[in-house]
Amino acid sequence: MVKAVSGPNRDSRLPTVLDVGRLAGVSRQTVSNVLNSPDVVKPETRARVESAIADLGYRTHASARRLRTRRSSTIGIRLDSITNGISGSVHDGFLHALTEQADVRGLRILLFTATDPLDEIRQIRRMHEGSDVDAFVLTSTKFGDPRTEWLIDHGIPFVTFGRPWGVDDTSDPTYRWVDVDGRVGTRLATEHLLAEGDRRIVYLGWPSPSGTGDDRRSGWREAMERSSGLTRRELDELELRVEDGVSGGREAIRGLAQRGVAFDAIVCASDSLGLGALLLVGPDIPVIGYDNTPVAEAVGLSSIEQPLGAVAEAVLELLGATSAEDISRARHRLIDPRLIVRHRRIGRAPG
Amino acid sequence: MVKAVSGPNRDSRLPTVLDVGRLAGVSRQTVSNVLNSPDVVKPETRARVESAIADLGYRTHASARRLRTRRSSTIGIRLDSITNGISGSVHDGFLHALTEQADVRGLRILLFTATDPLDEIRQIRRMHEGSDVDAFVLTSTKFGDPRTEWLIDHGIPFVTFGRPWGVDDTSDPTYRWVDVDGRVGTRLATEHLLAEGDRRIVYLGWPSPSGTGDDRRSGWREAMERSSGLTRRELDELELRVEDGVSGGREAIRGLAQRGVAFDAIVCASDSLGLGALLLVGPDIPVIGYDNTPVAEAVGLSSIEQPLGAVAEAVLELLGATSAEDISRARHRLIDPRLIVRHRRIGRAPG
DNA sequence: CCACTAGATTTGATCGATCAAACCTTTTCG
DNA sequence: CGAAAAGGTTTGATCGATCAAATCTAGTGG
Numbered sequence: 010m011v012k013a014v015s016g017p018n019r020d021s022r023l024p025t026v027l028d029v030g031r032l033a034g035v036s037r038q039t040v041s042n043v044l045n046s047p048d049v050v051k052p053e054t055r056a057r058v059e060s061a062i063a064d065l066g067y068r069t070h071a072s073a074r075r076l077r078t079r080r081s082s083t084i085g086i087r088l089d090s091i092t093n094g095i096s097g098s099v100h101d102g103f104l105h106a107l108t109e110q111a112d113v114r115g116l117r118i119l120l121f122t123a124t125d126p127l128d129e130i131r132q133i134r135r136m137h138e139g140s141d142v143d144a145f146v147l148t149s150t151k152f153g154d155p156r157t158e159w160l161i162d163h164g165i166p167f168v169t170f171g172r173p174w175g176v177d178d179t180s181d182p183t184y185r186w187v188d189v190d191g192r193v194g195t196r197l198a199t200e201h202l203l204a205e206g207d208r209r210i211v212y213l214g215w216p217s218p219s220g221t222g223d224d225r226r227s228g229w230r231e232a233m234e235r236s237s238g239l240t241r242r243e244l245d246e247l248e249l250r251v252e253d254g255v256s257g258g259r260e261a262i263r264g265l266a267q268r269g270v271a272f273d274a275i276v277c278a279s280d281s282l283g284l285g286a287l288l289l290v291g292p293d294i295p296v297i298g299y300d301n302t303p304v305a306e307a308v309g310l311s312s313i314e315q316p317l318g319a320v321a322e323a324v325l326e327l328l329g330a331t332s333a334e335d336i337s338r339a340r341h342r343l344i345d346p347r348l349i350v351r352h353r354r355i356g357r358a359p360g
Numbered sequence: 361m362v363k364a365v366s367g368p369n370r371d372s373r374l375p376t377v378l379d380v381g382r383l384a385g386v387s388r389q390t391v392s393n394v395l396n397s398p399d400v401v402k403p404e405t406r407a408r409v410e411s412a413i414a415d416l417g418y419r420t421h422a423s424a425r426r427l428r429t430r431r432s433s434t435i436g437i438r439l440d441s442i443t444n445g446i447s448g449s450v451h452d453g454f455l456h457a458l459t460e461q462a463d464v465r466g467l468r469i470l471l472f473t474a475t476d477p478l479d480e481i482r483q484i485r486r487m488h489e490g491s492d493v494d495a496f497v498l499t500s501t502k503f504g505d506p507r508t509e510w511l512i513d514h515g516i517p518f519v520t521f522g523r524p525w526g527v528d529d530t531s532d533p534t535y536r537w538v539d540v541d542g543r544v545g546t547r548l549a550t551e552h553l554l555a556e557g558d559r560r561i562v563y564l565g566w567p568s569p570s571g572t573g574d575d576r577r578s579g580w581r582e583a584m585e586r587s588s589g590l591t592r593r594e595l596d597e598l599e600l601r602v603e604d605g606v607s608g609g610r611e612a613i614r615g616l617a618q619r620g621v622a623f624d625a626i627v628c629a630s631d632s633l634g635l636g637a638l639l640l641v642g643p644d645i646p647v648i649g650y651d652n653t654p655v656a657e658a659v660g661l662s663s664i665e666q667p668l669g670a671v672a673e674a675v676l677e678l679l680g681a682t683s684a685e686d687i688s689r690a691r692h693r694l695i696d697p698r699l700i701v702r703h704r705r706i707g708r709a710p711g
Numbered sequence: 712c713c714a715c716t717a718g719a720t721t722t723g724a725t726c727g728a729t730c731a732a733a734c735c736t737t738t739t740c741g
Numbered sequence: 742c743g744a745a746a747a748g749g750t751t752t753g754a755t756c757g758a759t760c761a762a763a764t765c766t767a768g769t770g771g
Contacts, residue, residue, distance in 0.1 A: 071490035073727035075423035139422035424757035
């Protein structure tokens with residue numbers, strides 16, 4: 010029943026440009042042209058070749074093309090190690106989105122692992138030189154990341170998911186990145202809570218310095234300073250900094266309560282922290298996490314969603330930009346996240 | 361500082377077998393032999409070639425080799441769509457493990473997506489014909505899956521993660537699979553609870569028929585019939601079947617309690633169900649989930665862990681088996697899962 | 712002492728597609 | 742009317758590695 014899917018050439022050699030050309034009465038190069046620069050071929054000829062391609066079920070041999078053109082239409086991305094716990098699913102989600110978007114554009118995603126940044130460079134070099142991969146997507150880049158420097162140095166195209174924190178990226182036009190605006194995310198969350206009538210909103214975040222962490226904190230701070238009516242001193246008191254993790258989040262909030270500090274709601278830098286807070290305070294106090302991981306969805310934790318599909322799209326767009334377009338198009342893309350509200354107010358009027 | 365990593369040939373053409381041969385004073389074929397069949401080359405010559413390879417930083421051009429050998433050392437795997445929620449992380453974890461194991465063996469993992477099984481077949485065909493990929497790993501196979509039939513039909517090597525439920529697989533020696541023994545998992549969980557003194561242990565699983573689901577249920581049933589001392593009738597009462605999901609799990613247990621059925625502990629077919637149960641019964645009643653997802657770890661839910669590293673290893677081993685070894689080695693691999701205990705007994709003596 | 716074999720290495724051909732340049736028509740225009 | 746240009750298509754060469762067969766060298770036995 011499914012046999013119908015099988016092509017015309019069961020076990021024999023697959024058709025080549027030559028075979029197609031023979032059937033269409035043209036040369037191999039014309040077939041190649043139909044495939045790669047259709048505009049130079051006379052329409053009638055093109056039609057004939059195209060039907061021959063369809064008849065034979067011809068598919069261009071990827072490796073042969075790569076050998077000749079020295080490019081692969083394949084993008085390399087390193088798979089983070091599992092150590093990430095809950096938040097690892099952001100990276101996984103991005104990978105999903107990237108694969109889907111890549112598929113649409115006829116690109117492939119090749120995975121690899123590396124033990125450390127230098128090992129990663131080694132791998133990248135290997136894949137690039139073997140024409141296996143012609144561009145890379147980097148994630149979890151840190152300040153002064155050796156990878157970005159090396160890639161720029163060697164003229165290998167890449168895009169990072171994440172900003173080059175602390176670097177004046179405008180100085181290097183070859184550095185392309187896409188990121189989600191964390192500040193907007195926490196600001197949205199905070200403003201939402203303020204609008205619901207909460208005033209004393211806690212920020213549960215990571216220790217400084219942390220590019221992503223400081224960015225997210227600033228969104229909360231911005232909204233609070235503008236609309237909460239609290240003093241700086243009061244805000245400082247509501248700002249918590251702990252290492253990421255469920256228990257860390259729980260203990261931080263427990264400590265705050267024990268210090269006798271009152272609060273109406275909590276905005277967090279991650280779902281792990283959010284879950285910790287939620288487990289402690291229960292459903293009466295609104296908690297908003299970050300990343301909208303499956304966990305948040307499962308336990309009904311409000312969260313901030315990173316639009317990974319849009320990120321993936323932007324990444325591929327920036328990668329595909331040739332030097333000609335480079336000038337006109339922005340080399341950076343900052344995308345707004347979305348607030349997902351899951352908490353319910355019980356017996357308390359907003360305002 | 362990192363510049364040291366960069367190779368000798370910065371911008372010029374990369375070295376080829378010919379360059380290496382020239383430096384070592386041998387022909388290109390000898391270089392190729394050193395790489396592919398070292399045993400036919402005289403040891404001294406080999407050493408000379410190897411040092412030349414190192415000196416030049418030579419790497420074999422993957423696409424060229426593929427064109428010639430018609431094989432790619434690349435394994436294709438379809439990335440499941442995100443719809444899986446919590447349990448999707450099993451697939452992601454497997455992917456991680458697979459990538460790592462593949463790396464060790466010099467294999468690559470190429471991702472792709474597909475809208476449905478037939479589309480997947482189309483993609484597989486394309487990749488196989490282009491010598492992009494020479495073997496596939498299939499996941500989430502169902503009874504009478506069109507993919508397996510097609511792959512066998514076309515002689516494309518593949519291994520599935522998951523048994524071909526309901527099929528007499530011994531009939532087809534080309535069908536290789538690896539799976540985790542779900543029955544052992546639930547049996548371990550149930551036996552553990554029994555040993556701790558629980559008697560009335562609930563099984564919270566999925567509706568029949570479901571290969572995986574029925575398998576997991578049978579482990580619970582087996583242990584209970586042997587050691588719980590309960591009658592069949594009583595066991596039937598403790599066996600719940602609902603669609604997967606947190607709320608489903610919660611409601612099922614709520615219903616059970618409302619019917620006035622007493623119970624000491626709960627064994628579940630998934631972490632989603634387990635989380636639902638846990639949220640309802642609280643920490644007093646032990647709950648054991650399945651898959652040991654990040655969620656389970658985060659909320660302290662006991663769970664059954666699938667040893668994905670071992671699975672990945674087995675998958676690659678079965679894939680790599682040539683027809684010669686096929687006869688001596690098993691074509692199937694059933695791996696035992698591991699129980700992760702996270703629940704704490706409070707004020708109740710075991711026994 | 713030479714034919715003969717096994718071992719080691721080299722040469723010629725090829726995988727399939729694309730680049731670069733040559734080639735043929737037809738059209739344009741001084 | 743003929744040269745030059747533009748449009749289409751074809752031929753020759755190449756990408757880098759490996760296969761298949763040829764060649765060379767040293768060792769063996771009759």
